[in-house]
Structures are given as structure tokens and as C-alpha cells.
Amino acid sequence: MAQIISVHSFRGGTGKSNLIANIASTIALQGQRVGIIDTDIQSPGIHVIFGLDENKMVYTLNDYLWGRCNIQDAAYDVTHALIAEQRHTTKVLGNLYLIPSSIKAGEIARVLREGYDVVRLNDGFQELIRTLKLDYLLIDTHPGLNEETLLSIGISNILIIILRPDNQDFQGTAVTVDVARKLKVPKMLMVINKALPSLDFADLREKVEKIYNVPVAGILPLSEDMVQLASKGIFSLHYSEHPISQAIKGIADKITGLVVSR
Numbered sequence: 469m470a471q472i473i474s475v476h477s478f479r480g481g482t483g484k485s486n487l488i489a490n491i492a493s494t495i496a497l498q499g500q501r502v503g504i505i506d507t508d509i510q511s512p513g514i515h516v517i518f519g520l521d522e523n524k525m526v527y528t529l530n531d532y533l534w535g536r537c538n539i540q541d542a543a544y545d546v547t548h549a550l551i552a553e554q555r556h557t558t559k560v561l562g563n564l565y566l567i568p569s570s571i572k573a574g575e576i577a578r579v580l581r582e583g584y585d586v587v588r589l590n591d592g593f594q595e596l597i598r599t600l601k602l603d604y605l606l607i608d609t610h611p612g613l614n615e616e617t618l619l620s621i622g623i624s625n626i627l628i629i630i631l632r633p634d635n636q637d638f639q640g641t642a643v644t645v646d647v648a649r650k651l652k653v654p655k656m657l658m659v660i661n662k663a664l665p666s667l668d669f670a671d672l673r674e675k676v677e678k679i680y681n682v683p684v685a686g687i688l689p690l691s692e693d694m695v696q697l698a699s700k701g702i703f704s705l706h707y708s709e710h711p712i713s714q715a716i717k718g719i720a721d722k723i724t725g726l727v728v729s730r
Contacts, residue, residue: 469727469729470597470602470603470604470605471603471604471605471625471626471723471726471727471728472593472597472605472607472623472624472625472626472730473604473605473606473607473624473625473626473627473628473723474606474607474609474620474621474624474626474627474628475487475488475491475606475607475608475609475628475630476609476611476617476620476621476627476628476629476630476644477611477629477630477631477637477641478611478612478613478629478631478637478640478641478643478644479611479612479636479637479640480511480611482611482630482631482632482637482661482662483630483661483662483688483694484608484609484611484630485506485508485513485514485517485608485699486517486694486699486703487628487630487659487661487688487716488504488514488606488608489504489514489517489518489702490702490703490704490713490716491606491716491719491720491723492504492564492604492606493550493553493564493702493704493705494704494716494717494720495562495603495604495720495723495724496547496550496561496562496563496564497550497561497562498561498562498720498724499561499562500562500603500604500724501562501563501565501600501601501602501603501604502562502563502564502565502602502603502604502605502606503543503564503565503566503567503596503597503600503602503604503605503606504564504565504566504567504605504606504607504608505529505566505567505592505593505596505605505606505607505608506529506566506567506568506569506608507529507569507589507607507608507609507610507616507620508569508608508609508610508611509529509530509569509570509576509579509584509610509616510576510579510580510610511576511610512568512569512570512571512576513571513699514566514568514608515566515568515571516699516700517699517700517701517702518546518549518566518702519549519552519700519701520544520546520566520568522568522570522571522572525544525568525570526541527541527542528542528567528568528569528570528575529542529567529568529569529570529592530569530570530575530578530579531570532567532588532592533584533585533588533589533592534578534584538595539567539592539595539596539599540595540596540599540600542567542568543565543566543567543596543600544565544566544567544568545563545564545565546564546565546566547562547563547564549564549701549702550564550702550705553701553702553705553706562603563600565596565600565602567596586615586616586619589616589619590619590623593605593607593623604723607620607624609621612640613643613644613647618647618651621647621648621651621653622651622653623730624653624654624730625654625655625726625728625729625730626653626654626655626656626657626723626726626728627648627653627655627656627657628656628657628658628659628685628719628723629641629644629645629648629656629657629658629659629682630658630659630660630661631658631659631660631661631676632660632661632662632663633660633662633663633664633667633672638679641658641680642679642680645680645682654728654729654730655726655728656682656683657682657683657684657685657719657722657723658676658677658680658682658683658684658685659684659685659686659687659688659719660672660673660676660684660686660687660688661688662688662689662690663687663688663689663690664689664690665689665690669687672687673687685718685719685722685723686715686716686718686719686722687715688712688715688716689711689712689715691710691711691712693707693710693712694712703716704716704717
């Protein structure tokens with residue numbers, strides 16, 4: 469049974485796309501068939517991490533939503549990016565596919581002006597799972613709460629909420645958790661990102677779990693190495709022994725250890 473995993477943050481700038489790219493890559497390297505769909509249509513960008521040139525993207529999620537193509541036509545096999553990043557191997561056990569959104573200003577403006585059919589989006593999720601024979605589909609959601617986000621959360625087996633140790637994030641995340649509970653999401657996990665290394669991580673974990681009554685799957689420290697990489701690749705493959713990479717592996721292991729029915 470394929471697992472649909474929505475990754476969400478109430479506010480922008482939390483590092484959501486980088487987290488998704490790294491988790492998906494880690495799971496694919498373990499031998500799973502993984503898809504990522506960038507539904508952050510108003511501000512897309514996860515394709516950059518995989519080195520996918522927007523000029524070579526014949527179709528995007530936008531094209532599918534407006535009836536120009538089938539959803540699988542907008543799926544790009546980015547497994548080769550994992551091989552290139554690792555450098556020491558020519559083989560990856562699993563497969564990784566990316567369905568990007570358009571970076572073209574006119575396409576983004578059309579979304580803002582006209583919207584799109586969210587029911588068709590849901591149909592696309594199921595079609596991707598079927599045609600690509602996916603084990604996991606990770607959905608990169610738009611920050612905040614809108615119709616598309618509610619749909620993605622509502623159909624998910626697992627919801628991963630990413631937040632920073634910041635009071636504004638804490639307040640907004642409470643709204644997301646409340647909505648997810650009303651939508652009866654089977655499983656929720658928290659990821660804390662950009663935590664100052666000087667913080668007591670055990671204390672921070674206990675505080676967040678007490679506030680939301682949701683388990684913290686991992687805490688990622690604020691890192692100059694992550695900033696310097698600047699989304700030019702998959703961090704956990706560039707720095708496999710880094711504390712961030714080890715935390716991401718732990719998060720991926722928690723995800724693959726769950727089989728959640730919807």
C-alpha cells in the first residue's frame with residue numbers, strides 16, 4: 469500500500485523543500501519507489517535541488533491541472549541525481565520521480581488569478597501512485613492553509629509538520645495541528661529545523677511534544693554548511709556524516725517503519 473506523506477509548514481522559510489528532497493532521496497536509496505510532487509504552485513523550487521533545468525521541463529503540474537497532459541507526462545526520473553551526488557556508486561536500489569510546478573511568471577500569475585481544480589489534483593495523486601508503482605508519494609505543500617493544502621493533508625497517511633523554534637511558528641503550527649486532527653490524519657510527526665546548536669535538544673523536543681502532543685521525529689540544527697550548499701544538491705549525500713544528515717536518516721527510518729492506513 470502506497471503511503472501519501474504531506475510535508476507542511478504554517479509559515480514559509482522553514483526549509484520544507486530541502487527536507488522533502490533529502491527524505492525522499494534517503495528512502496529511494498533504501499530501495500523504494502518514491503515520488504515528489506511540488507504543489508507549492510505559487511512559489512515552486514524543489515526542482516533546483518535536483519538540478520532539473522526548467523527550460524527542459526516539457527510539462528509541469530500546471531499543465532496537468534489545466535488539462536494539457538496526463539500527470540505521468542509531468543513526472544521526471546531524477547534517480548540519476550542521486551548517483552551523481554554520491555559519486556562513489558553507479559547504482560541506486562530504488563527510483564525517485566519529481567513532478568515540478570512551473571517557474572514561469574505567466575503560469576504562476578494564472579494560478580493566482582484563476583485557481584485550479586483541486587479534485588483533479590487528488591485524481592493526479594492516485595494516478596501517479598498507480599502508473600509509477602510508487603511506494604511513497606511526498607507532497608510539498610504551500611505554506612499556510614488553503615484548499616489545496618487541506619486536500620493534501622486530508623488524504624495523507626502521514627503528515628510531517630516542520631517548524632522552527634520561533635514563537636510565530638509555534639502559534640501557526642498549533643492551527644495546523646488542530647486542522648489535521650479535525651481531518652483525522654492517521655499519523656502526525658513534527659520536525660524542528662534551524663535549531664541553534666547551543667540549545668538543549670532534549671529539552672526542546674520535550675517542550676514541543678508537550679505543546680502539541682505530537683512526536684518529534686527529528687531536530688535539525690542551524691548549519692552554515694546547509695547555507696553554503698544553497699540548494700545546489702542533496703545535503704545528506706554531500707555530507708553523509710553531518711548531524712543534519714544523521715537526523716534526516718532517523719526521520720526517514722521512522723517514516724518507513726510506519727505503514728498507516730487511511
